[in-house]
Amino acid sequence: MVTVNILFFITDQQSHNALSCAGHPHLNTPHMDALATSGVRFTESYCAAPVCGPSRACLATGRMPHENGVLVNGLSIPDEMPTMGELFRDASYRTGWTGRWCVPGNGPDIRGFECLHDSDQPLGQGIYTDTHVADRAIDFLDQKHDRPFLLGVSLCNPHDICYWVMQQSTPQGELDPHTIRLKETADALAFASDADESELPPLPDNFAIDPNEPSFVQSCRQRPYYGQEVTFTWDWDETTWRRYLFTYHRLTELVDIQVGRVMSALHENGLSDNTLILLTSDHGEGQAAHHTVVKLWLNEEAARVPMIVSGPGIPADVVNSDHLTSGIDILPTMCDYTEVDCPDVTGRSLLPVIDDPTSDWRGCVVSELHPDPKNLEMQARMVRSQRYKYVVYSMGTNPEQLFDLDADPGETANLALDASRTNHVAYHRDLLREWLSSTGDAFTVPTTP
Structure with missing residues (x-):
C-alpha cells in the first residue's frame, strides 16, 4: 500500500461550468481554479444521479443507484455493501468526514468515518455552516497524524439557491406540510446577494421551454414535493430569473472561499506533497436552462459536474x-492511487487515462433519474456518448431525446423527433441496452424504431 493521504471535496449543486477556469464570465472561483491548474480537470464528467442522496451513495460505493439501492433521498446503502470510509478505515487509514453525508444522516452514523463536525449543525444551510465545516477540516489537518488519512470535506453551497428560489414566491394550490416547513426555513435565511439590474447576468440562450418537451418532464415541473422549487417560479419575470442566476454565482463564490481555506491549511501543514486531492459535486443546478432550477433534471446544467x-x-x-x-469513478481512483483493495465496482479508476490519455476508455457514461419518491416506476436514463446525449423516460409522450452536443450544447433541438436521425437514436438505445445488461439494471428501453 502507498501511504498517501486523500483530501476529498464535495460541493453541493455545482454545475460543470460554475468555475471561472471553465470560462464562466459571471463568477470568480480562484481557489478551485488553482486546484484545477495543479492537476487534471475533466470537463465531461457526470453525476450518477442528479439529486443529493443517490449521487452521494454512488460516490461512496462506486456503484449506480440501481446497484446500491439508493434511488431517492432518504434511502440507505445496504449494510453488506462496503463504503469509501469503511474500505479505507479497514486499510488502516484515519477516516474523517465533515459536512453533509445525506445517505441518510449528518451525525455520528457516517459509515466508516469519524464525524468531525458538530452533529447539531444545520448542515443544509451553507451560508451559516460551511465555515464550520471548513473549520473542522482545518482542525483535522492541523493535527499530527501517525498514519495516512482520508478526509472528506462536504460543503453545502451553492445548494442554498434552493432556499433563495423559495423565498421569491409561493406556488399555486395547496402546499404539503414538508414544503411549508421548507418555505418557512427559506424565508428565515438572509442572503446578502442583491444587485442593481445592470449587474445581473443575461438569461441563457436555452432559456425557452421546448414546445415538444417530453410529458414526463412537464409532469416534473408540476410536482409539489421533492424538487418542488420549480413550482415557485411560475410567476417569475425575466429580472427575477436573472437575480436567481446572480445569487447562484455568489453562492458558488462563497463555497470557493471555504475550499481555499482548507487548501491553505493543507499547504501550511506541509501535507501537499503527500496528498491526493479530488473535487467534484453531487449534481449541478438548472441555471434557468429550459426554465429549470435546482436538480432532478438530466440536462447538462443539472447532470454535468466538476471533476x-x-x-x-x-x-x-x-x-x-x-x-x-x-x-462512480471517484472510489476506484482513490483505491488505485493508494493501492487499497477495491471491491468489484462499476466505476473505473481515472489513473490510466491521466497517465496515458491514449488508454482504452469507456465509450459512454450513464446517469439515472428517479424524480418521484412516491412513484419509483417513474424513471429515466441518460446516455452520453462522445458527441451525442440520449435521454429516455419510462412514460409519457415524446419519451426520447437526442442532442448533438457539438452543434447544440444548450440541448434545444431534440433530434429524436427527426426521422433522419433514426439510426443515431437506435445506436444509443443499443448502448443503453448493453449498459443495462452489464450492470443488472431492469430499466426498459423502447423497442419502436
Missing part, C-alpha cells in the same frame, strides 16, 4: 475533454 484530480505524480494544468467520467 478535478491533483496530487503527487498527477500532471499539472491539464484539461481533459476527451474522456467521459462519472462520480
Whole structure:
C-alpha cells in the first residue's frame, strides 16, 4: 500500500461550468481554479444521479443507484455493501468526514468515518455552516497524524439557491406540510446577494421551454414535493430569473472561499506533497436552462459536474475533454492511487487515462433519474456518448431525446423527433441496452424504431 493521504471535496449543486477556469464570465472561483491548474480537470464528467442522496451513495460505493439501492433521498446503502470510509478505515487509514453525508444522516452514523463536525449543525444551510465545516477540516489537518488519512470535506453551497428560489414566491394550490416547513426555513435565511439590474447576468440562450418537451418532464415541473422549487417560479419575470442566476454565482463564490481555506491549511501543514486531492459535486443546478432550477433534471446544467484530480505524480494544468467520467469513478481512483483493495465496482479508476490519455476508455457514461419518491416506476436514463446525449423516460409522450452536443450544447433541438436521425437514436438505445445488461439494471428501453 502507498501511504498517501486523500483530501476529498464535495460541493453541493455545482454545475460543470460554475468555475471561472471553465470560462464562466459571471463568477470568480480562484481557489478551485488553482486546484484545477495543479492537476487534471475533466470537463465531461457526470453525476450518477442528479439529486443529493443517490449521487452521494454512488460516490461512496462506486456503484449506480440501481446497484446500491439508493434511488431517492432518504434511502440507505445496504449494510453488506462496503463504503469509501469503511474500505479505507479497514486499510488502516484515519477516516474523517465533515459536512453533509445525506445517505441518510449528518451525525455520528457516517459509515466508516469519524464525524468531525458538530452533529447539531444545520448542515443544509451553507451560508451559516460551511465555515464550520471548513473549520473542522482545518482542525483535522492541523493535527499530527501517525498514519495516512482520508478526509472528506462536504460543503453545502451553492445548494442554498434552493432556499433563495423559495423565498421569491409561493406556488399555486395547496402546499404539503414538508414544503411549508421548507418555505418557512427559506424565508428565515438572509442572503446578502442583491444587485442593481445592470449587474445581473443575461438569461441563457436555452432559456425557452421546448414546445415538444417530453410529458414526463412537464409532469416534473408540476410536482409539489421533492424538487418542488420549480413550482415557485411560475410567476417569475425575466429580472427575477436573472437575480436567481446572480445569487447562484455568489453562492458558488462563497463555497470557493471555504475550499481555499482548507487548501491553505493543507499547504501550511506541509501535507501537499503527500496528498491526493479530488473535487467534484453531487449534481449541478438548472441555471434557468429550459426554465429549470435546482436538480432532478438530466440536462447538462443539472447532470454535468466538476471533476478535478491533483496530487503527487498527477500532471499539472491539464484539461481533459476527451474522456467521459462519472462520480462512480471517484472510489476506484482513490483505491488505485493508494493501492487499497477495491471491491468489484462499476466505476473505473481515472489513473490510466491521466497517465496515458491514449488508454482504452469507456465509450459512454450513464446517469439515472428517479424524480418521484412516491412513484419509483417513474424513471429515466441518460446516455452520453462522445458527441451525442440520449435521454429516455419510462412514460409519457415524446419519451426520447437526442442532442448533438457539438452543434447544440444548450440541448434545444431534440433530434429524436427527426426521422433522419433514426439510426443515431437506435445506436444509443443499443448502448443503453448493453449498459443495462452489464450492470443488472431492469430499466426498459423502447423497442419502436
